[in-house]
Amino acid sequence: MRFTGSADYVSTDDLTLAVNAAITLQRPLLVKGEPGTGKTMLAVQVAKSLGVPLLEWHIKSTTKAQQGLYEYDAVSRLRDSQLGDAKVHDINNYIIKGMLWQAFTQDKPCVLLIDEVDKADIEFPNDLLRELDRMEFYVYETRELVKAKQRPIVFITSNNEKELPDAFLRRCFFHYIRFPDKETMEKIVQVHYPNLKKSLLKEAMEVFFEVREVPGMKKKPSTSELLDWLKLLLAEDIGPDALRSKDRKTIIPPLHGALLKNEQDVHLFERLVFMTRAKGA
């Protein structure tokens, strides 16, 4: 099994190599990067291009590691026992399988995405060390060892909100998705909007990279914002002329709400434009 990028996803050489190393050695791949650079999409696309099922486990601040393995629903068992339900005698009826368990019991290898692992508590990654390393865990309620039939291909994404423990990192391959340069970005846009006019793309890219250069921005627009913005430009039928201006610094690009997601950034941007305009006058 080898990943070579897909028709919908532009994968750089180093990313492709990291994915293939993770697939061959059956180790998890930890993917970091600016928000909106396609960390989550990577797992989706790998699953698609390899033709294997994808299991997604989205992490929240309240997620516990145990929930990925299984949960024992004691309350419904207690209730069933009061009602005299026959089901109550088999504990297996009350064990709810988590995403890891589901991934381990697949007959074919699958892709497991553990999304935004940094959202959970600091101890969360530590609780999954053995499970990700040996791909097995023990169910205390039924005294059963769940072992992966086929080691799943595990992708873990992180937004850097918390530092991950060393022991966890040592078991993973690591890839940092850099913000794409202009060429890669053009390829990415081509993949998403193949019918986009060259002239519009060129103007839009220049505006986009200029906005990214604005100093002091709280959240720089990233790939996904650019794609949204282009979609809007297409939908509103805004031509390259509207983006082109002799003195680009003095106009606010149309539909900038798609690029700037933070009101402070919008203010900052408008103020900068206003200042350069005043200076020019």
Place this chain on the structure above:
Amino acid sequence: MLIDFFLKLKSHRLPVSIKEYLTLLEAMERNVIGPDINEFYYLSRTSLVKDEANFDKFDRAFAEFWDGVQAVPGIEAQIPLEWLLKQVELTLTEEEKKQIAAMGGWEKLMETLKQRLEEQKARHQGGSKWIGTGGTSPFGAYGYNPEGIRIGQDKSRNRSAVKVWDQREYRNLDDSVELGTRNIKVALRRLRKFARQGALEEFDLDNTISSTARKAYLDIHMRPERRNAIKVLMLMDIGGTMDDHIKLAEELFSASKTEFKHLEFYYFHNCMYDFVWKDNRRRHSERTRTWDLLHKYGHDYKVIFVGDATMSPYEILQPGGSVEYFNEEAGAVWVKRFTDVYSKCIWLNPEPEEVWPYRQSIQIVKELMNNRMYPTTIGGLEQAMKALAK
């Protein structure tokens, strides 16, 4: 095999472990890569380096090992990044480019660089001799010289790419340089004490079971969720000498705002006196009496002062010493009141620790705080949080 490479990484203080090294060997054995140095670079990076902050160090070590080139002494640490902050973009005409003569071979260039590094003491920008940004000197960034050495430039401008690891694209991610909100948050996280308080929202299994067993009917118990129960009162110095530290104070403030549920903050100027305020623009109309502060927030609050404590000693020790109005009681008295009421009380000082002994006012404040003054570095913050959590 590759043991020397591994040791080279170690000697560059990269946190690589034997397990990761074995993983790399395993990957090579299973032919993940072909015989290509670029692919080997990617593979070794993905298996050995687990933090983008270390990519730059790795690139340096890799280049050194595979090119057999000696690292240039003095280049990694001695040049503060601020010098190289991109401010001027210089575009030279073809004519000007021609005028810049090549300065001789590589060795001579390095020698001159070392010499300049020793001579130069300040940040430099533009011009044609010193190291800095946007100039035509062979040393520095964002400038143009056909035989130049690039230091701390985040993307290649006039130069086409040579080798991936030589581009050193990850320079700006090295976290020994800056103290971002993420680092502050991680440090502040030390100050956590979970307690169950508030509404009953979580199912309490243990209690339900024991209570059901006792009463012989289903008796469900709920309990409040675990929350960080730490209460923090933050007092920030604002204006005057603190203007140099605005960015740091902002970062510290935004990090603590998300980290603590109970965070109260007030501003003061230079030292604690009769009044503090919440909104710096209306500091004269809407201010709070410091006595009210002491009465309102219980002694279980943890107090964090943020300030450079750099002022004239009179401002602390003399009644009427304040630069803003006539204060009847000396600043020292007020600081003392705080340390008396709040046993967990620390002072964070953004000034570098080396200069503390030379500023009388810092020494006085430090003494008033019973030595609990910490620098705003990651290490300092961690110590401070430890002192608060004790």
